[in-house]
Structures are given as C-alpha cells and as structure tokens.
Amino acid sequence: MDSLDALLREAEIAHGHLCAGQILGVRMAMLGCERLGIGDPRGHDRKRLVTYVEIDRCATDAIGVVTGCRLGKRALKFRDWGKMAATFVDLSTGRALRIAALESSKQLARERYPEIENKNQQQMRAYRELPDADLFAEAWVSVTVEPRELPGYKGERVACSQCGEGISYDRFLRSGDAVLCYSCAHPDERYYQPLTGDAAPQSANSIPGPRCECP
Template identity: 65%
Template sequence: MKTLPEYEELATVAHGHLCAGQILGLRMAVHGLALLGIDDPTGTQRKRLVTFVEIDRCATDAITVVTGCRLGKRALKFLDFGKMAATFCDLETGRAVRVAAKESSKQRAAELYPEILEKNKQQMKAYRELSEAELFDVQWVKVRVGPEDLPGFKGPRVSCCECGEGISFQREVVVDGRTLCRSCAGQRYYEPLSDHGPEERR
C-alpha cells in the first residue's frame, strides 16, 4: 500500500483535481482493505478483490485508485444507492466489509478547523487527520458474487428476440418463453425517438 500523499497524487491525476470527497474515498478504501488484510490490491492480490460502490461521486474515483478495481475489469460494481459507502469483497476468503462515511464527519471538520471558512479545504484537512472510527461506520457483511459477475467470466452470448442486440453475462430475461434484453423487457432507461434508424431521422 502507498502513503496517503502518494494516493492523493494519483487521485488528482485520475480525477482531475483533489477534493474532500476523494480524500474520504482514499481513506475508506485503505481502511477497508486493511480490515480484509489485503495490502497489494493492484499487484499480487489484484484478482482477489471486487468492490461495490454506492455513489457516483468523487469518492468512487478515489476508491478505484486504491483498489485497482475498474468497471472495465468487472471488479467494480456500481449500485446507485446515493450513499457514501463501499463494500470490499475478498474473493479468496469470502469475507466482505462495508465501510460508510459518518454524517458526523462534516461537523467534526467544522469543530476542528472553524478558522478555515472554505468547507472543502476545512474537510480536506480534517479528513486527513481524523481517525477511522471518527470517519466511518464498519459492518462485516455477506455478499454473493456469482460466477457471472466475476472478472474473466466467459459465459454464452445470446441475442434478444425483439431487437436482435447481443446480451452478455447472463443479463437476459425470459418473458413468455422469449429471450429478451432488459430494455425490451421494460427496464429501458431511455425512450426511443422512433422505430427508424438514425440514417432515417436526418
């Protein structure tokens, strides 16, 4: 594991700037991995870890810097719960720990450094110094990570009976005996503008 200043430099490059949320994310990840006994997450232990993040904010980019978990590697899982929390899963031991930022941490930052008027700078300074117990709630949990969700999974690819698009990682659903993608099964996040292709809308 690297030092916090070293991780801060990496996070600045990865995210484009450094802020309080990233420092919180860095410390969250370092603490979670320490609890699991993982000290080389981007090296010899890189295949042991899957991380679930619950918010799409600055802290998530910081967590990826420490853990090495990425969406493209299928080692980072995003669940949009809107919470400053992450669960770190050790695939080798089956242990998992959820680390959540305490709501009281912002108030503790204000109490420690009332002379720093800019909240981000105030929190950055405090989050570097507060203990893990002051920053985080920790809960040991059980997480089922099925084979279809593991990095390197090589499952069959099927086509949607409705739109014809390919579906990987067993994400298809069967409705009335027909294999459908989630969009065609009614879970679409977008609304098509027409039934025609883009070349017909020009």
C-alpha cells in the same frame, strides 16, 4: 500499498481535482484493504478484491484508484443508493467489510478548523488527519457474489430476438422460444425511450453547417 499522499496524487490525476470526497474515498479504500489483509490490491492481490460502491460521486473514483477495481474489469459494482459507503469483498476468503462515512465527521471538521471559511478546504484538511474511527463506521457483512458477477466469467452470448443486439453475461430473459434483452422485455422500465417520427432529430450528416457571415 502506497502512502496516503501518493494515492491522493493519483486520485487527483484520475479525477481531475482533489476534494474532500476524494480524500474520504482514498482513506475508505485503504482501510478496507487493511482490514481484509490485502496489501497489494493493484498487483499481487488484484484478483482477490471486488468492491461495491453506493454513490456515483468523487469518492468512487478514488476508491477505484486505490483498489484497482474498475467497471471494465467487473471488479467494481455500482449500487445507486446515494450513500458515501462501499463494501470490500475478499474473494479468496469470502470476508466482506462495509465502510460508511460518518455524518458527524463534517461537524468535527468545523470544530477542528473553524478559521477555515471554505467548507471543502476545511474538510480536506480534517479528513487527512482525523482517525479512522472519527470518519467511518465499519461492519462485517455477508455478500454473495454470483458466478455471473465475477471477473473473468464467460457466459453465453446471444442476440435479442426483438432488437437483434448482442447480450453478454446472462443478462437476458426467455419468453417461450424468444430470448429478450432487459430493454425489450421491460420497455417501460428502460432508462431511455426511442424517438420516432417528427420527434427524432435529424442525423448529423443531414444538419446543414453554419453559414459564412463574411461580407
């Protein structure tokens, strides 16, 4: 595995900037891979690892950089729990380790570098140097990764009987003879609601462009 500094440079490029959360994410992922004995997660060991992340913040981008796990590869799983934590699952052995950032690390950063007024800069410096035990809580856990959740899973592709949109990876429900996507089966629970009638905005093609203000 690359060095901490090298991985931080990659994380900064991928995320757009370097911050305390990025450093935590890189170190968390490095620790998870080390504990599982995965030395080359983006190369030789790339098919062994599935990672569950519990927050949609900076650390998640950093974890993806270190592990090579991506949503598009179906190797990164997001659980919106609002916690700076991740679980690393070794598919080859079934072992799984959950790592959570300790709240106490913020106070340790303040105590170690009280002369640094900027909180982010203070934490960035401390998080590079503090030992893993001062940054993270570790717990071996059991994770059941269902076949349909595995990278490379090939399930049937069907069309929703109501909206007609294609559905992959068994994400559908049967109602009698009908096959429904989750959105049509539970319209009150979907994250969007269709706009109709006067509530719907005009299409982009029908909106007039700005008028010329030249004299």
